Amino acid sequence: MPVPAFLTANIFNRVGGPSRVQPRPFTADKVLSDEHVEAAIAVLKHSADEDTIREKMKATFIYRQSMVNNEKRAGDVFSVFPRLLDTPGLIEQDFRLLFGEATANKFLEKWPTNLKRKVITESHGLVPTTELLDLMRNAESTAEIENGWDSDMSAILLLLHLLPPSAQGRKRPGKVSACQAVEHLIRFIKAGTSVQQHLDNISQSSQPYLLAQGPARSSIHTFFIVIDKYALPFKATCSVGALDDLFKAHYVFGTSYSSSLANVFTFLQTTIYNIDVGETRKLPELQSCEQEWCVSVK
Incomplete structure (x- = not known):
């Protein structure tokens, strides 16, 4: 799947804005294991409960940030996290x-x-x-x-x-x-x-x-x-x-x-x-x- 232009544009960032080279002070409560991340993503695919969606999105925050800051994976962010499109x-x-x-x-x-x-x-x-x-x-x-x-x-x-x-x-x-x-x-x-x-x-x-x-x-x-x-x-x-x-x-x-x-x-x-x-x-x-x-x- 080709990576959307907006998600690869950060590597050409010359005049300010987000940059992959600058670490952020992540404030998520904890880092989930791969198994727990996969389980949370599976729940997000089908859940319509807003509280559950917010909880699982928070739990997968660091994983999602790693996706959008990875040129090869950035294009999949909306298919992996479809609740971004409707919540x-x-x-x-x-x-x-x-x-x-x-x-x-x-x-x-x-x-x-x-x-x-x-x-x-x-x-x-x-x-x-x-x-x-x-x-x-x-x-x-x-x-x-x-x-x-x-x-x-x-x-x-x-x-x-x-x-x-x-x-x-x-x-x-x-x-x-x-x-x-x-x-x-x-x-x-x-x-x-x-x-x-x-x-x-x-x-x-x-x-x-x-x-x-x-x-x-x-x-x-x-x-x-x-x-x-x-x-x-x-x-x-x-x-x-x-x-x-x-x-x-x-x-x-x-x-x-x-x-x-x-x-x-x-x-x-x-x-x-x-x-x-x-x-x-x-x-x-x-x-x-x-x-x-x-x-x-x-």
Whole structure:
């Protein structure tokens, strides 16, 4: 079985994000024997009880991490652990086992108290464009705006303008614009549209992104994370929780960031979650922005 692109991308990780070479402080209660791992996996194949699923997923956490960090085995993670495809909250559980409760809570704590306001304030200093002004208006509004994202997602997308994509590669081709980068972060489908049809229409591999479903962009009812041609359910029903889960999925599955989102995710990683701060290489553009305005959100 060919290994999905997103699961092998971690070996090309040059601009921050999960890396197989850096050990994690695993916090699972104990390491199971091979026999007990096989027994737990067998239960997971057929169990529909959420408490049992969570217990067995926790028990097989270290085994699962060894899979996603092994190029030859990574492509089998969803067939071995199919509950990832139908049980919300498992990405969050694995991330908490990787980094602990305090780290897992950082973004959800900082966004409403400080970070969102800082993002909106700093956006007023950017060169105005139609797209930027629309996002700023939506971010500052408490009312639902036709054809626009909700307040939180609009503010999140402002981060793409504050920390825009950088040119990648030795020849440094033209940069992807902040507006173009949105498609690498989130895509929208109307309520009633088939999620499977969206997956079937995917023509090329990509890094994980959000799929938002609802009657309008400003009224999302369901979020998924799309990984190649799989749609993983989220517990989160709000934009902030969805971005939090998307970030965490990179670590749970050991995949690097999309180059279009690397500056935003590296900022979240090092400045908000405080993960691998000293080990992560930052591009000059990101270092400059952090020095100018990010220090106050810590």
